[in-house]
Amino acid sequence: MIPGVIQHTLGLSETQLVAVTQYHSGGKLGFPVAVGRMAVSGETLQAADERDVKGKAVYVLHTWKDALWDMGASRAESVPEPRDPRSDAEDAQDANGDGTSVSPSDAQNGAQSQSAGDATVSAQETQKNTAAALTPEDTSQHLRTALLQALSTTLRSSPPSTFPMPASTFWSAYVLPARPIEAAGADVKQSTFKSVKVFLKAAAKEGLIKLKDTKGGDVVVTGVFPQHPAVEEHRPVRTVQDVDAKAQKAEARERREREEEERRRGELHIxxxxxxxxxxxxxxxxxxxxxxxxxxxxxxxxxxxxxxxxxxxxxxxxxxxxxxxxxxxxxxxxxxxxxxxxxxxxxxxxxxxxxxxxxxxEIQVEGKDAVRKKGQLKPIQVAVKIRQGRKACTLVTGFEAYFLGAEDLADELRKLCASATSVSSVPGKPNEAEVMVQGKQIKAVADLLVAKGVPKKWIESADMTEKKK
Missing domain, CATH: 1.10.245.10 (SWIB/MDM2 domain)
Structure with missing residues (x-):
C-alpha cells in the first residue's frame, strides 16, 4: 500500500516492473522479498510525502516463500542480511558493471520473455562494443552530455524535497538513463574520471550540481542548477531512457492487445x-x-x-x-x-x-457452434427497486438467452457485491428466473455481465428509486 512505502526510486512509471525490499533502520537496504508491477507512477508516490494518498502501490506478482519460490532449488535459504548502499558509489558500479545499483530497468530486463531475451543480450553486447570503441575522453564527454540532459529534463522539475540524494541514486536514476543512445554502454570506469565520485566533484566544480561530503568518504547531491549556461546551451539528444520508454510502451500496447483479444474470445457474438x-x-x-x-x-x-x-x-x-x-x-x-x-x-x-x-x-461463442432461435432477443434488464419495506435491491432478469444460469449468477454476485442474493421466478413467467442482490448494484452487475461476454448493447439498466425531478 502507498502509506507503507518508505523509499522509492525516482522516475517510476505505472506498470513498470519493480522489486520490493524491506526497510531497515540506519539506512540499510534489504534484498528483494517481492516482485511486482507499479500500480501508480512515481509522481503519485512523491505526492504521498506531502499529502494523504491511499491505495495500492505495487501489484505483487511473486514473493519470497510463495508457491513459485517453493519450486526453486534455493527454497530453504533465508533472506540475506541487509547491506549499506551508501558505502561507496563504486560498489554500485561493481554490482552491474556499468555504474548502476539495483534499478527498475534491470528488473524489467530480467522479466522479459525468452523471445525478447535474445534481443536483450544483443543490446548488452552492442553496449559493450560501443563502450570498447570509445576513448576515455569520448566517454567523459558523453557522460557530461548525459548530466546536462538530465539537468535540462527530469531534474529541472524535481521538487526541493528530492535532495539530499545519495550519489549512487543520483547516478543510476538520472545520469545513466540520460546517456546518448550512441553511447549507451558508456561506463565511468572507462572515462578519464574513473569513478562516480570524481565525476560528480568535477560537475560540482563546474557549477552544475552541489555536493556535500558525508562520513565514510562518500558524497551526496544537495542541489542542482538547471539554469546553468551549459545546461541552457545543451541540445536535447535521444537517450537510453527514451529507448527504454518506447520499449515499455510497446510492451504495454501488446499487453492491452492480448487482453482485448482474450476479451473478444469470450464475448458473445449476437x-x-x-x-x-x-x-x-x-x-x-x-x-x-x-x-x-x-x-x-x-x-x-x-x-x-x-x-x-x-x-x-x-x-x-x-x-x-x-x-x-x-x-x-x-x-x-x-x-x-x-x-x-x-x-x-x-x-x-x-x-x-x-x-x-x-x-x-444468432448467438455464437468462439469454439462453439452458433445457436439460432426464433423471436426477438431482448436485453438483460438490471433494475433497482424498493423491496421489503424501504430497502433498495437490484433485480436481474432476461439473462437465460445469454447462456447464464440463475444460481451461478447469484453466487458470483454474492461474492462480488458482498451482499445477500436470492433466486426466484419472474411473476407471471414461471420459466424465467429473477436474481435479486441487496443494495444498488447496477454497475457491479453490468461489469460482471460484460466480463461474462454480454455486449453492453444488450444490457439495460434503470434505477426506479430515483425521484422524478
Missing part, C-alpha cells in the same frame, strides 16, 4: 436476423432472393438499395426519399393495414420491412 413472411414474401420474390433464408440488416439494406436502383424509385426532388407507391410489391411489403403509401424515407422503408418480417437471432 446477430439479429429476419425471415420473409406474409406481406414481404412478394417483394423478396421480386428481388430474386430466397424467401426461406435469414437475412442480416446489412443483407436487407444491400437488397433494398439494389432494388431501388434497378426500379428507379428514387424521388427526383428529395433523393433520401423512395417512391414506394410506384412499385406494388414494395408498397405491399411496407404498408400497414388500410394505409396507402406514396413515398417514404429510406430508413423508414427498411424499418417497415423488418417490422413485417419474422425476427430471429
Amino acid at each position: 446477430t439479429e436476423l429476419w425471415k420473409p413472411i406474409g406481406s414481404t414474401l412478394g417483394w423478396f420474390a421480386s428481388t430474386g432472393k430466397d424467401t426461406s433464408n435469414l437475412y442480416t440488416i446489412a443483407d436487407l439494406k444491400a437488397a433494398f438499395d439494389a432494388y431501388v436502383a434497378e426500379k428507379n424509385l428514387v424521388n427526383a426532388q428529395e433523393r433520401q426519399f423512395v417512391n414506394v407507391g410506384e412499385d406494388a410489391a414494395l408498397a405491399h411489403a411496407v404498408a400497414r393495414k388500410n394505409e396507402e403509401v406514396e413515398f417514404m424515407r429510406r430508413e423508414e422503408v427498411l424499418a417497415r420491412l423488418r417490422e413485417h418480417m419474422q425476427s430471429w437471432y
Whole structure:
C-alpha cells in the first residue's frame, strides 16, 4: 500500500516492473522479498510525502516463500542480511558493471520473455562494443552530455524535497538513463574520471550540481542548477531512457492487445436476423432472393438499395426519399393495414420491412457452434427497486438467452457485491428466473455481465428509486 512505502526510486512509471525490499533502520537496504508491477507512477508516490494518498502501490506478482519460490532449488535459504548502499558509489558500479545499483530497468530486463531475451543480450553486447570503441575522453564527454540532459529534463522539475540524494541514486536514476543512445554502454570506469565520485566533484566544480561530503568518504547531491549556461546551451539528444520508454510502451500496447483479444474470445457474438413472411414474401420474390433464408440488416439494406436502383424509385426532388407507391410489391411489403403509401424515407422503408418480417437471432461463442432461435432477443434488464419495506435491491432478469444460469449468477454476485442474493421466478413467467442482490448494484452487475461476454448493447439498466425531478 502507498502509506507503507518508505523509499522509492525516482522516475517510476505505472506498470513498470519493480522489486520490493524491506526497510531497515540506519539506512540499510534489504534484498528483494517481492516482485511486482507499479500500480501508480512515481509522481503519485512523491505526492504521498506531502499529502494523504491511499491505495495500492505495487501489484505483487511473486514473493519470497510463495508457491513459485517453493519450486526453486534455493527454497530453504533465508533472506540475506541487509547491506549499506551508501558505502561507496563504486560498489554500485561493481554490482552491474556499468555504474548502476539495483534499478527498475534491470528488473524489467530480467522479466522479459525468452523471445525478447535474445534481443536483450544483443543490446548488452552492442553496449559493450560501443563502450570498447570509445576513448576515455569520448566517454567523459558523453557522460557530461548525459548530466546536462538530465539537468535540462527530469531534474529541472524535481521538487526541493528530492535532495539530499545519495550519489549512487543520483547516478543510476538520472545520469545513466540520460546517456546518448550512441553511447549507451558508456561506463565511468572507462572515462578519464574513473569513478562516480570524481565525476560528480568535477560537475560540482563546474557549477552544475552541489555536493556535500558525508562520513565514510562518500558524497551526496544537495542541489542542482538547471539554469546553468551549459545546461541552457545543451541540445536535447535521444537517450537510453527514451529507448527504454518506447520499449515499455510497446510492451504495454501488446499487453492491452492480448487482453482485448482474450476479451473478444469470450464475448458473445449476437446477430439479429429476419425471415420473409406474409406481406414481404412478394417483394423478396421480386428481388430474386430466397424467401426461406435469414437475412442480416446489412443483407436487407444491400437488397433494398439494389432494388431501388434497378426500379428507379428514387424521388427526383428529395433523393433520401423512395417512391414506394410506384412499385406494388414494395408498397405491399411496407404498408400497414388500410394505409396507402406514396413515398417514404429510406430508413423508414427498411424499418417497415423488418417490422413485417419474422425476427430471429444468432448467438455464437468462439469454439462453439452458433445457436439460432426464433423471436426477438431482448436485453438483460438490471433494475433497482424498493423491496421489503424501504430497502433498495437490484433485480436481474432476461439473462437465460445469454447462456447464464440463475444460481451461478447469484453466487458470483454474492461474492462480488458482498451482499445477500436470492433466486426466484419472474411473476407471471414461471420459466424465467429473477436474481435479486441487496443494495444498488447496477454497475457491479453490468461489469460482471460484460466480463461474462454480454455486449453492453444488450444490457439495460434503470434505477426506479430515483425521484422524478
